[in-house]
Amino acid sequence: MAERLKVLCITGSSRSGSTILGAALGQIDGFFCAGEMQRIWDKDWLVNEHCSCGDPILSCSHWAGVFREVIGDYDAHLARRIRRARNSVVRLYGLPRLLAAQSLSELPAAVQDYVSLTERLYHVIQRHTGCNVIVDTSKYPTYSYLLRLAPSLDMRVVHLVRDARAVAYSWQRVKSYPTAKGMRYMERHTAPRSAAAWNVLNGLADLLWERNTAHYRLIRYEDFVAHPRHTFQAMLDLAGEPQAVPPLVGDDVLDIRSHHIIAGNANRFQTGRVRLRMDAEWQNQLGRLDAAIVTVLTFPLLRKYGYPAFGAVALPSQSQAPVVTPSSSAPPQL
Ligand SMILES: [Zn+2]
Structure with a gap:
């Protein structure tokens, strides 16, 4: 069997x-960051959204050729069929079906077709880029858990956690980024909704992946910022590319x-x-009431991941350089 x-x-x-x-992982030789591949079949996503290079996705010098090879011309009906199959296992209501399946053949034919199409997409990306590792920032734990059943893919999972109060x-915050229909304002959530989504997505990542120690690594965002070289090495080891060189200038500057x-946060357009x-x-x-609500609602997992109930996690002091403010445009719709 060919290498996965x-x-x-x-x-x-x-x-x-x-x-x-x-984006940082995608700068490493042999790595290519595709973005949130789970999202691309959302309604009119491929037609309306822009690649981080600034071009509409289907006109981008990289993606136009990839999607032409995978699906030919864009077809909204095809996208809707794929979306339905995806949702039937990736959304929360599909969890029992996903948990019960030990092999791809136990899932409905439409889901098998979705997995095959996704495999083909990844392989075409690999061929177009020559990479060894594709970085996918899809976030949904159910998505990667489904794709572990794909025979030609070798899924490795970085479970990225950030303090729930910072996420809330x-x-x-008000953020925007360009689309084919003009600037798009990213969705905003209340503190309780943010806390609920944080619990669901992190709890699912624990449930589905935590035991698979050979293919799973928990990374706190705060540790990445405080100790980027050490954290990169942990991810390179997980990816089976321990000799690769992180895109760092000095100790704490990403290149x-x-x-x-x-797909992803508005800051993906920055270089x-x-x-x-x-x-x-x-x-x-963050308002005191919102902070208290989020702390109470997420306390069990905050404690598990080592975050204090009050204040920020204790880490070494940082320089006074500009802040990187992470976030993502992907609203949790599980
Ligand atoms: Zn592009």
């Missing part, structure tokens, strides 16, 4: 820093050059050197 294609999936809650982490503050990332620094803005800007 490695896919490094970043899973967990939205607004946890997956876009900047994925990110969901309250982000050109990329073709589809250049980015000094990592802990974003502590939420500690002053």
Whole structure:
């Protein structure tokens, strides 16, 4: 059997820093960051959204050829069929079906077709880029769990966690990015909704992946910012590429050059050197009531991941360089 294609999936809650982490991983020789592949069949997504290079996805010098090879011309009816099959196992209501399936053949034919199409998409991306590892920032733990059944894919999962209070503050901020229909304002959520989504997505990542120690690694965003070189090495080991060189200038500056990332936070359109620094803005800007609500609702998992009930996680002091504010456009719709 031919060697399986490695896919490094970043899973967990939205607004946890997956876009900047994925963009950084995509700078490593042999790695390509595709973005949130789970989202591409959302309604009119491929038609309306822009690649991080600035071009509409279907006109982008990278993605136009990839999608032409995988699906030919864009067909809204085909996208809807794929979306329905995806939702039937990736959304929360499909969890019992997903948990019960030990092999792909136990799932409905439409789901098998969806997995086959996704495999083909990844392999075409690999052929077009020549990469060894595809980085996918899809976040949904159910998506990577489904794709572990794909015979030609080797799924490795980075479970990225960020303090639930910082995530709640990110969901309250106004952000926008360009689409084919003009600027799109990213969705905003209340503190209780943000906490609920944080619990569901992180709890699912624990439930589905935590025991698979050979293919799973828990990474706190705060540790990535405080100790990027050490954290990169943990992810490179997970990806089976321990000799690869992280895109760091010095100890804490990311070197982000050109990329073709589809779906994700508005900051995916940025390139250049980015000094990592802990974003502590939420500690002053998130209202006390919202902070208390989020703390209470997420307390069991906060404690499990080592976050204190009050204040931020204790880490080494950071320089005074500009802050990287991670977030993602992907609203949790499980
Ligand atoms: Zn592009």
